Structures are given as C-alpha cells and as structure tokens.
Amino acid sequence: MKLDQKRRVFLKGSVAATSVGFAVGAGLLTPSAVLAAWNKSAFEAKAVDKAIGGALGNPTTSPSDKISIKAPDIAENGAVVPVSIKADLDGVTEIALLVEKNANPLSAIFHLPKGTLPDVSTRVKMGKTGDVIAVVKANGKLYSARKSVKVTIGGCGG
Amino acid sequence: MSLSRREFLRLMGLAGAAGLLPTSAFAAARKPSDLYEIPAFGNVTLLHMTDCHAQLNPIYFREPSVNLGIGAAKGRPPHLVGKHFLQYYGIEPGSIEAHAFTYLDYVELARKYGKVGGFAHLATLVKRLRAERGDGKTLLLDGGDTWQGSGTAFWTRGKDMVGACNLLGVDVMTGHWEFTYLEKEVIANIQEFKGEFVAQNVSVNEDALFDYAFADFEGFDEDSGLAFKPYTIKIVGGMKVAVIGQAFPYTPIANPRRFIPDWTFGIKDEHMQATVNQVRESEEPDLVVVLSHNGMDVDLKMASRVSGIDVIFGGHTHDGVPKPVVVSNKGGKTLVTNAGSNGKFLAVMDLEVSKGRLKDYRYRLVPVFANLLPADPEMQAYIDKVRAPYKDKLEQKLAVADELLYRRGNFNGTFDQVICDALREVKDAQISLSPGFRWGTTVLPGQEITLDNVMDQTCITYPETYRREMTGKDIKDILEDVCDNLFNPDPYYQQGGDMVRVGGMDYVCNPTEKMGRRISNMTLDDGTPVEANKKYVVAGWATVNSQAPGRPIWEVVSEYLERQGTVKIKKLNTPRLVGVKGNPGLGS
Amino acid sequence: MAKTIKIRAKAKDGVTTVKSLITHPMETGLRKNKKTGKLIPAHFIQEVVCKHNGKEVINCEWGASISKNPYLAFKFKGGKKGDTIELSWKDNTGQSDSITTKIR
Incomplete structure (x- = not known):
C-alpha cells in the first residue's frame, strides 16, 4: 500500500503534491480521501488548453502518431460516442480525454499505475461535430492526438 | 415470356444491328451473337449482384441524370451521367447498353427494350453462366439490400427474398436494409439463408455484450465482439477464395437504431486491414475479395488505405459501373466495382488466379433484360407462390x-x-x-x-x-x-x-x-x-x-x-x- | 450493493481485460426537465477505481460528459483466473457502489 500511495501523490502533480503528500505521509488522509480530490477546476474549464493544463499540469502538448484514437467517423448517437485511446509509448501514467466542442471539454482523466496498459475505452456525449482529443502523459511529457467525429441528424440513407 | 431470345431479337430487328453489339471496351474483337455470350476466361468466376431491393419481378429503372461528384470525385466514376458516361466508357449512343447504363432517351428505349431484372430471368442467366463455367468454378455474391423494397418483402419480413436467394444459389451476402427488421428477425433470416452472411464491421455494443440475447448465434464471437462472421473461405475452381464482408457502415444513422439496439457499425478500415492480414497469414488464400455495402466513393477511399485486397465488389450507391476502377495502395492494386441496383445487372468477373496471386481478369456488368432471358420456371413458380396472398392487393x-x-x-x-x-x-x-x-x-x-x-x-x-x-x-x-x-x-x-x-x-x-x-x-x-x-x-x-x-x-x-x-x-x-x-x- | 455495476474480467496471454458498465444517469446539470422547464441538477460519477487483489489498477476521474450508463474498459498486465477484481464508483452527490468479481 505504501508504494501505491506515493505513486498517487506523484501522479496528482505539481502544486498540490507537497501538501497532499504531507497529509498522506502523516497518515491524516486515507487513499480514498486522496481520491476524493476530484479535479474541479479542470473539469469546469471552458477552454481546451485550460482543461489540459488543469488536468495534467501543463497546457502544452506535442502531437504524436503513437497515440491512436478509435472513435466513429460519424457518431451513431451523439449522446453515446464510444472512444478508445491506445498509446504506443512507455511510461504512460495518465490519459486525459477531451471533447473539443463541449461546454466543458474535459471528459475524463485516467490514472494508470505501473502495469496497466495505455489502452482505455469509454463513451462520451458530443453535442456537435468536432474533435475528440487524447492527451497522454508519458515519462512526464505530454503527447496528444485528435480525431474528428461528425454528429449528424441522420436519416434518408440509400 | 413466350418469345425465345432469338425470336425476340429478330422481331425487334436487333440481331446483328450495331445497337445490340458492344463496340467498345466491353467487346472482344469478335462480336458475340448475343448480349449474354461471355467468353470464359481464367479459372475462377465471381458473379456479383447487389441492391436488388427485393424486386422479384422485372421492372423499369431509370438511371440518374444527376450524380454529382464533388472535390476529387468530380468527373470520375461513378460520377458520370448521360453522354459523359457513354463517352468515358466508349458506349454507342442508342445501343441497348447505353439504355441500360444511362437515362438518355429513356422512355423511347424502355419501350423498345422492355423491363429489366426479375429473379426468374436472373436465375436463367446465373444458371447459364454456371453451366458454361463448369461445376465448382463460380461463386455468387450478394452485396445486400436484398430483403427490402417490395410489398412482399415487407409483409414477409424479408423471408420471400431469403427463399429466392436460396433458390438462386447465393453463396455469400452482407447487408444494409436487412438491418431494418428487428434483430431477432435478422438472425432468424440469416439462419434460414443457405449461404453465409459476413460482416467484419458490425459489433455487439458495450451494453449488449454483458447480456447478449444472441450469444448462441453461430456468427457471434465473444472475444472479438463481432456480431457476424467477418469472412468466409470458399474453394472456387480449385482456388482458395476469401470473401470478407463489409456491411453498410452507417446503418444506425441512416436507418432507425431502435430496431437493432445491440449492434454498432462503422467503416472500421483498420479492422479491415487487420482482418485482411490475419486472413492472408492464417488461411493462405489465393484471392482476397471484399463484398462491400460501403458505397462506391467509400470503397475507393478504403481501397487506397487498406492493402492486400484483390477486388472490392461494391454496392449501396446503386452505380452501374461497366469497368472496375483500379486503385493503388501500399500493397499494390485493388479493383473496385459497383453493380447497380434493382436486379438490373449481374456482374461477371472471370479471374485467372494462381498460387495466391490474381494474374488477370475480365469484367462485364451485364444488364438483365427480361425479354432476352426466358424466365426460369422453378424461380417463376416460387415468385408466383410468394406473391399469391398479396397479388390482388398489389396489382x-x-x-x-x-x-x-x-x-x-x-x-x-x-x-x-x-x-x-x-x-x-x-x-x-x-x-x-x-x-x-x-x-x-x-x-x-x-x-x-x-x-x-x-x-x-x-x-x-x-x-x-x-x-x-x-x-x-x-x-x-x-x-x-x-x-x-x-x-x-x-x-x-x-x-x-x-x-x-x-x-x-x-x-x-x-x-x-x-x-x-x-x-x-x-x-x-x-x-x-x-x-x-x-x-x-x-x-x-x-x-x-x-x-x-x-x-x-x-x-x-x-x-x-x-x-x-x-x-x-x-x-x-x-x-x-x-x-x-x-x-x-x-x-x- | 453492486446493483448498478456489471463487470467482466478475462485473462489471456498474461493480460487481463476488464470491461464494466455502470447504471447511472450522468446528468450534466444543463438539461431541462421537459415538463417543468426546470434544470435537472447535475448528477454524475466523478471517480471510478478498480483493484486487482487489493492493488489499484486504474483510477478514473470523470466529468458529466461521460455518457449515461457509463462504460469503462482497460487492460493490465498480470492477473490470472480466480483473482479478485473490485470496482467502485462515487458520484458528486456522495452516492457510491462497488462490485467484486473473479477473473475468468
């Protein structure tokens, strides 16, 4: 458990690290209480870069073809768009999933302990046509990829 | 049909007339005595029909006068109509093929040449080609949109067409409008179908995977999550032919999702590539073809991105395209076809295949003119039987x-x-x-x-x-x-x-x-x-x-x-x- | 407990794949009740944690734009038939649930 806790503190990133780290170290907080520190500011951010910065500590990412996003070209249902993110990178500790055109772009942050593969799937709501963005933190560096998903009224097919 | 083919031709004053005889890309140097004399070639014959939309009887079908290609597709097949189409393919205006492929002088020529399609007439053509090519040398592929489009198909929930396809001897099919019936009806129809239903791009969605009603259906695979068999292997003319299915990728968008809530679609070209690779490695086929309901423009793009496919037999967009389009990709070249709609055409591709390689081919998209092909009695009897309960109402x-x-x-x-x-x-x-x-x-x-x-x-x-x-x-x-x-x-x-x-x-x-x-x-x-x-x-x-x-x-x-x-x-x-x-x- | 979670964990070739589905409305707080015209309060899962034999293998923070009845799938190295997998969630209103299953 000890190692696990330390990892978590590390994962939580820059600013909060010291104080939370202290709290955990001092036995004041259980791991589940650490978990409760839901990243409010990142999830409530309206701009993509603010959301990324809030989620992963830095708004600047380098595009990478090592990340593959599996999402439909045209969504079958904008309310349920399946997205899978896979990274062919070592040392991945976090994956953030964003929907560019949503009012609050950040959808999810996945924290991956060592041994967990950078390969996660979930489903997101998309109000309109736009990009799904994946940001992957690997060995402390941020990489990103995008995939356009069209949201359509549908109907009238041949 | 009381007239024989020969009688009909004589009557119409067409026999030997330039109009009937392809003078162009279609034609071999010698002139065939009839439209359906297709010289044998190679060792494998693939017959392809698509988008018949349940038209059991002969019908009229006018090809479009507007089929715009935008961007890179401008002026390229299939976005050619009328005289542009005839010029591109070198077809003589006023000929029977000009009539089959274009809207030009439609009414006049439709009166002259009569109705097209009809399963009884198609059956005659298929039987003739199968007999000419010999036992075990042909495969009949159906690109889908088969179970929908007529009153009888609607009232029998597609079953009249399953029966007709069984009688016709369809070997492999994929689908689109098939999925506008309920899931249980789709599964039941596939189980009744004597051929194989293939689709590499239809999965059981996340919700359904936990409690799937058709977990016992033989096409379903729990590990891959695929709802249907992705491909099948057939021995044709002694050659191993892999047929991979590609159902219409946007079925739950273009048609109601509520009928098929457990299934999710998509182009899934990466999965197509993975499937082609896996098939080539594990099955060592001599020929890999895709039976597709993507639509021609999507097929052309997919052919440029996925390598290792010899031929994509396409449908959905109802384009009657006389010649395959050759598309280059990383692995070589892929032929892309589209075979029209409403039972109007049968595509005949004769291939010379040896040891895992397609060496050469001949392709004809043959119009099915009901007056030129006598009705197959067995198929006609079947059609009359399925129509009987609805005949008075329909007529x-x-x-x-x-x-x-x-x-x-x-x-x-x-x-x-x-x-x-x-x-x-x-x-x-x-x-x-x-x-x-x-x-x-x-x-x-x-x-x-x-x-x-x-x-x-x-x-x-x-x-x-x-x-x-x-x-x-x-x-x-x-x-x-x-x-x-x-x-x-x-x-x-x-x-x-x-x-x-x-x-x-x-x-x-x-x-x-x-x-x-x-x-x-x-x-x-x-x-x-x-x-x-x-x-x-x-x-x-x-x-x-x-x-x-x-x-x-x-x-x-x-x-x-x-x-x-x-x-x-x-x-x-x-x-x-x-x-x-x-x-x-x-x-x- | 665990009425809201469906889970499957399967080990193959040294990798365990976990797939789970949670029944939850995932209300954004931006949607109006059609009858009353009033906003439906935000109600969404914020955290999902999964443990393998007691050791955490994923920890997710979610926003309200994750779809209704959320789905989560991921993979981790190791894990064998019979090992314990525990998955739990907690939402913004303090509700939570968890489930324990065995790797197949």
Missing part, C-alpha cells in the same frame, strides 16, 4: 401516369414529387419532406400505377407519416445536414443516399460549399421567402429517431393517386444548382 390499379415517374438522382425525381404532393395535400401541409432513397422503380408514361409501384417506392419498416410545425431554420438545418451526407468531399463522411426531397419549396444549392453554406434562397411555391424564425407546417415520413404518429406513407400516396386518377406533375421542386456548371455528373 390494384390506383391511377395512370401521365408522364415518366422515377426517383433516382441527387435531387427530386418525379415519383418523389408525387409523394411530396401527396403528403402536402392529404396531410394539409405547406411543405413536405421525403427521403432521398436510391431505390424505387420507374413507371412509364401511360402505364397504370399499382400498389406494387407505390410499395416499390415507399415500403420500409418505419413508414409512419408526420405533420408538425418546423421553423425555417429547422428545415434549413435538415437540408444542410443531408446535403453534407451527400457532398462532403471526404467520402468517409458520406452516407450514400441522395438529397432529401422537398415539396412546396424551392431553394438554391451549391454542392461545392461547406456544410451550413450549401443551401440558400429557400422560397415557398408562391415565391415567398422561407424565414428562419417563422413556423411552417411540414409533412413527411421515414423518421429515423422515433416512430412518427401518422399512417403509413403508402396509404397516403395511394389515397392521393386514387383522387388524381391521372398523375401529372404540376411543379417539380428541384433546387437551382450553382457551382457545378459543366460537372460531368450533371445531365442536360
């Missing part, structure tokens, strides 16, 4: 056509206008909307319009009509959305249907513009501009998202036709096109 005469009634084309056809007019009149609406399907048969001037014809144009499993208020903006949004599904320069964002048909309203359309900017100048029939914030009463049918409250569209159209007696189009609500002058996909 009921509703009105007489005063002019040519057809649908196919990017914008309103005349039969669409009849449907739109019927919706407006019977449902008392200012504006009507009708889907731009590519199926729907043609009625010649002077012909009686029967319920058969109406069902050919309208029978779907979500036929309910609606009458509701919409703002001008709502209507424009719908038009823009559908227009983008048709003219988005990236084929992967197209859905392969034509533009939504409108009644009581005109507009200007610039297909080359971006989404949201293609539609302008919307006006009512009296010239009043349609205002964004004003509300209009709109009638329509075929709602995809939820069931509409009104009675089925065929009842509305039938009522209107009976009232009319003689059907004349007062005004064709086709948009004024800008930005496409000189486009070879635009007829005169």
